[in-house]
Amino acid sequence: MTMSHVKLQDVTKRFGPVVAVNRLSIEISQGECFSMLGPSGCGKTTTLRMVAGFEDLDEGEISVGGKIFSSSFKKYYLPPEKRDFGMVFQAFAVWPHLNVYNNVAFPLQIRKMPKAEIEERTRRAITYTGLSECAETYPNELSGGQKQRIALARAIAINPTVMLLDEPLSNLDPKLREEMRFEIKDLQRKFGFTILYVTHDQAEAMALSDRILVMSEGNVQQIDTPLNIYHKPANKFVFSFIGLSNFLPVEIADSAVYIEGQHDAGPLNVELPPRTLERRLILATRPFEIDIIREGGVRGTVKRVTYLGDVIDYRVMVGNVEVRIQKNRIKEILREGQRCGLKFNRILWYEHQP
Amino acid sequence: MIRKLFGNFGIAEILLAVSVLILVIVVAVPVLLILWTALFVDGSLNTRDILKVLSQPETYEALKNSLIIAAGVTFFSTIIGVFFAWLVSRTDLPLKETMKVLFLVPFMLPSFIGALAWKMLLSPRAGYINKYLSDLFGLDGSLFNIYSLSGIIAVETMYLFPFVFIQVAGALERMDPTLEESARISGAGLLTITRKITLPLMTPSIAAGALLVALYSLAHFGVPAILGTERGIYNIPTKIYEQIYQSGGSFVAIRTGTILSSILVIAAGLILYIQNLVLKAGRFQVIAGKSMRPLLLKLRGLKIPLLLFSILYIFITVILPTVTIFLVGSLKTYGVSFTLENMSLTNLKYILFQWKMTKDAIWNSLYLSLGAAFVTMIVGTLISYTIVKIKVRGRFILEFLGLLPFSVPGTVIAIGVILMWSGKFGINLYNTAWIIFIAYIARYMAFSLKSNSAALEQVSDSLEEAARACGATHWQSLKDIVIPLIKPGMVAAFFLIFLPALRELTTSILLYGPTTRTIGVAIYALNEDGETVYAATLASVALVIIIVGQLAIKRITRSRIKGI
Numbered sequence: 001m002t003m004s005h006v007k008l009q010d011v012t013k014r015f016g017p018v019v020a021v022n023r024l025s026i027e028i029s030q031g032e033c034f035s036m037l038g039p040s041g042c043g044k045t046t047t048l049r050m051v052a053g054f055e056d057l058d059e060g061e062i063s064v065g066g067k068i069f070s071s072s073f074k075k076y077y078l079p080p081e082k083r084d085f086g087m088v089f090q091a092f093a094v095w096p097h098l099n100v101y102n103n104v105a106f107p108l109q110i111r112k113m114p115k116a117e118i119e120e121r122t123r124r125a126i127t128y129t130g131l132s133e134c135a136e137t138y139p140n141e142l143s144g145g146q147k148q149r150i151a152l153a154r155a156i157a158i159n160p161t162v163m164l165l166d167e168p169l170s171n172l173d174p175k176l177r178e179e180m181r182f183e184i185k186d187l188q189r190k191f192g193f194t195i196l197y198v199t200h201d202q203a204e205a206m207a208l209s210d211r212i213l214v215m216s217e218g219n220v221q222q223i224d225t226p227l228n229i230y231h232k233p234a235n236k237f238v239f240s241f242i243g244l245s246n247f248l249p250v251e252i253a254d255s256a257v258y259i260e261g262q263h264d265a266g267p268l269n270v271e272l273p274p275r276t277l278e279r280r281l282i283l284a285t286r287p288f289e290i291d292i293i294r295e296g297g298v299r300g301t302v303k304r305v306t307y308l309g310d311v312i313d314y315r316v317m318v319g320n321v322e323v324r325i326q327k328n329r330i331k332e333i334l335r336e337g338q339r340c341g342l343k344f345n346r347i348l349w350y351e352h353q354p
Numbered sequence: 355m356i357r358k359l360f361g362n363f364g365i366a367e368i369l370l371a372v373s374v375l376i377l378v379i380v381v382a383v384p385v386l387l388i389l390w391t392a393l394f395v396d397g398s399l400n401t402r403d404i405l406k407v408l409s410q411p412e413t414y415e416a417l418k419n420s421l422i423i424a425a426g427v428t429f430f431s432t433i434i435g436v437f438f439a440w441l442v443s444r445t446d447l448p449l450k451e452t453m454k455v456l457f458l459v460p461f462m463l464p465s466f467i468g469a470l471a472w473k474m475l476l477s478p479r480a481g482y483i484n485k486y487l488s489d490l491f492g493l494d495g496s497l498f499n500i501y502s503l504s505g506i507i508a509v510e511t512m513y514l515f516p517f518v519f520i521q522v523a524g525a526l527e528r529m530d531p532t533l534e535e536s537a538r539i540s541g542a543g544l545l546t547i548t549r550k551i552t553l554p555l556m557t558p559s560i561a562a563g564a565l566l567v568a569l570y571s572l573a574h575f576g577v578p579a580i581l582g583t584e585r586g587i588y589n590i591p592t593k594i595y596e597q598i599y600q601s602g603g604s605f606v607a608i609r610t611g612t613i614l615s616s617i618l619v620i621a622a623g624l625i626l627y628i629q630n631l632v633l634k635a636g637r638f639q640v641i642a643g644k645s646m647r648p649l650l651l652k653l654r655g656l657k658i659p660l661l662l663f664s665i666l667y668i669f670i671t672v673i674l675p676t677v678t679i680f681l682v683g684s685l686k687t688y689g690v691s692f693t694l695e696n697m698s699l700t701n702l703k704y705i706l707f708q709w710k711m712t713k714d715a716i717w718n719s720l721y722l723s724l725g726a727a728f729v730t731m732i733v734g735t736l737i738s739y740t741i742v743k744i745k746v747r748g749r750f751i752l753e754f755l756g757l758l759p760f761s762v763p764g765t766v767i768a769i770g771v772i773l774m775w776s777g778k779f780g781i782n783l784y785n786t787a788w789i790i791f792i793a794y795i796a797r798y799m800a801f802s803l804k805s806n807s808a809a810l811e812q813v814s815d816s817l818e819e820a821a822r823a824c825g826a827t828h829w830q831s832l833k834d835i836v837i838p839l840i841k842p843g844m845v846a847a848f849f850l851i852f853l854p855a856l857r858e859l860t861t862s863i864l865l866y867g868p869t870t871r872t873i874g875v876a877i878y879a880l881n882e883d884g885e886t887v888y889a890a891t892l893a894s895v896a897l898v899i900i901i902v903g904q905l906a907i908k909r910i911t912r913s914r915i916k917g918i
Contacts (some may be wrong), residue, residue, distance in 0.1 A: 080539050085539055093533050093536040095531065097554045106540050134753070158541070164539075
């Protein structure tokens with residue numbers, strides 16, 4: 001990774017009174033795969049559309065490769081058609097009146113390239129995306145996955161340095177989604193373009209990205225590597241968005257941690273949080289990071305057992321607080337109503353918010 | 355399926371039979387009678403008469419005019435409709451929403467009243483605009499002659515272009531904006547996108563609208579009757595009328611009419627067939643995606659000029675003719691200038707309260723259109739229900755019969771009901787209001803079927819099944835679930851029939867008797883007799899009823915949306 005390639009500085013976008021994107025600054029390196037993750041309406045798509053040039057900026061500046069593309073200060077906007085990006089949309093957006101070949105060749109024809117070069121580049125893009133068999137076919141005779149391949153081929157045809165992907169896999173079924181993830185990654189290795197990837201699926205972001213930006217209501221929550229996002233979420237929002245989670249209200253008494261109001265269940269096997277004066281806190285943990293033990297631990301009662309295929313999902317009541325635990329099937333299976341103990345492995349502390 | 359729903363009573367079959375029977379009697383038999391009468395005399399093939407009619411120069415003159423008018427109107431309506439649809443949905447034109455509504459207003463105005471107004475404005479000698487311009491430039495002759503093929507084409511285009519406008523504006527709104535955005539990011543500018551992506555994707559909608567215009571203008575009576583016959587310009591419908599009118603309704607004339615009608619039926623069938631082909635070309639289907647704001651062309655310096663152009667267009671095609679009708683309608687005599695002392699409400703008082711002919715016409719139109727709207731709404735619901743909801747064998751016959759009313763021109767329906775209800779089959783309704791009533795039902799059944807089918811398709815089968823599962827009988831589930839849900843569709847159907855029926859001309863003109871003139875017929879007759887002022891007064895009354903009716907529809911549909 002070399003110098004910053006795509007740079008957003010204090011980018012702000014308002015729709016009426018709503019601040020869709022609030023002072024967003026990111027620097028994306030050449031060849032990086034950068035994901036923007038968040039629930040719908042968090043501003044991730046708006047950000048991508050500002051980079052693409054479909055939306056103007058209320059404040060801030062966007063530059064690519066050192067050249068300014070959009071700037072609210074300078075009142076300068078390079079129109080989308082001049083930005084030389086590749087872009088793939090959620091709804092495929094392949095043109096139904098053109099066959100596969102002509103869909104892919106379109107951006108090259110617009111650039112008035114020599115015939116032979118158009119032919120060669122189109123064939124190559126079609127081959128790389130596995131569409132050689134159906135070059136003469138019209139899109140409506142093809143499946144969703146194939147349509148998205150056309151969109152990909154069309155985007156890579158001009159050899160872009162930046163590829164914008166707007167939830168490109170959300171309209172595909174789960175199996176195909178996984179397959180396409182790898183294909184996108186392979187294409188990136190082959191062509192070396194920078195990817196800006198918008199998704200609301202955390203697994204997809206984890207699998208593809210070098211770095212992830214988690215957004216909520218227009219604000220940056222965290223920008224980090226997938227590993228850090230998962231293991232060191234900056235706040236409760238990121239923690240809960242990135243995977244299944246327990247948020248347990250706890251209180252500290254006599255140098256021990258108890259689940260709030262459940263002193264009878266016994267203390268938790270966790271270290272005290274560093275330098276805190278708060279007596280009440282939130283303990284965050286993932287269902288997989290809790291062990292169920294027969295003796296000791298925090299005592300509770302199994303309320304419900306659900307089989308989820310490879311995994312068994314337990315709901316354990318500690319007094320009136322519900323704790324969710326997931327374990328692999330091989331472990332011993334508890335029955336509903338059984339008493340058990342809980343042992344906490346990896347935990348994080350967050351402030352108690354009333 | 356049927357057995358499960360209805361036990362062994364076969365209510366489904368009974369419903370099917372009743373629906374088929376109504377459609378057969380009202381629509382199918384009259385059309386078949388026309389073809390039969392055209393082809394056979396006393397049971398043998400009647401080639402001699404057919405050839406005679408077809409070889410008459412006036413026949414192919416009329417056919418030629420029909421084709422020229424249809425081609426011209428379709429061409430210009432398509433250009434104007436596509437342009438304005440694009441303007442309101444793909445540019446940053448100010449007041450877009452208002453303009454969108456205004457462009458649909460010409461739909462509501464009866465085109466023959468428009469023709470009447472344009473005759474007053476642009477007739478060669480007496481037209482107000484022509485007179486004004488001649489005085490202004492000191493010319494001897496007149497600048498415009500509305501009594502011409504181009505005049506007819508211009509006036510019809512004004513009132514038919516919304517067919518294209520509605521189709522294309524709707525399609526542009528439904529179109530997935532990312533189809534255009536992906537072309538943009540591919541490097542194409544807005545003009546290239548419009549040419550290479552948007553317009554090709556709009557082709558089916560444009561074609562559908564254009565074919566509707568072709569269908570209507572080919573068989574249109576009102577405008578050519580008012581602007582053409584004066585100078586001997588006939589199209590097929592006006593030729594049919596002239597033949598029958600001149601002979602006082604003789605059977606020979608009617609048979610000539612059937613031969614000409616057959617040409618119309620064949621042409622209409624051909625147009626519908628092409629339309630079907632266009633719509634079936636599935637690869638053009640444009641799926642709507644995430645509803646993002648579409649790309650808008652920034653008009654910049656052209657913003658205000660184009661807005662003014664649109665307003666001017668509305669002013670010329672809607673406001674100018676409407677105001678002309680109202681003004682001329684209140685003049686003491688035709689031709690005097692529009693000063694206050696030349697105007698009064700005496701005409702209005704006279705035609706509303708004193709003159710029996712106009713009083714009768716208003717009354718006839720009111721009860722005929724209300725009655726026909728009500729009956730057609732009910733029957734249409736029944737037939738639509740059978741088509742959409744009951745999976746009974748033989749349903750396809752009904753579907754085919756249901757398509758017929760869409761394609762049969764008003765003139766043809768009139769000839770058909772004359773053949774059917776003039777005593778040939780034991781019932782003679784000729785010269786009574788009943789024959790007009792039946793013709794209206796046939797003419798407007800299509801509207802009722804369309805509106806009711808659309809409403810019924812919105813009601814999922816499972817809603818009715820849920821009611822049955824809760825223990826409701828079939829009748830109860832209809833009464834308590836289905837009918838309340840489709841009521842808006844039924845009300846819409848009622849008004850869709852009532853308002854056009856109120857000012858109907860094409861069918862009524864061939865069917866009216868001494869005491870059964872309708873508003874349309876009366877306006878036409880007054881105009882023919884040179885009573886231009888009274889024609890305008892009566893037309894103003896019709897316009898007022900139409901405007902009030904349209905406002906009522908707006909009110910009803912709006913409160914319905916609030917209610918949900």
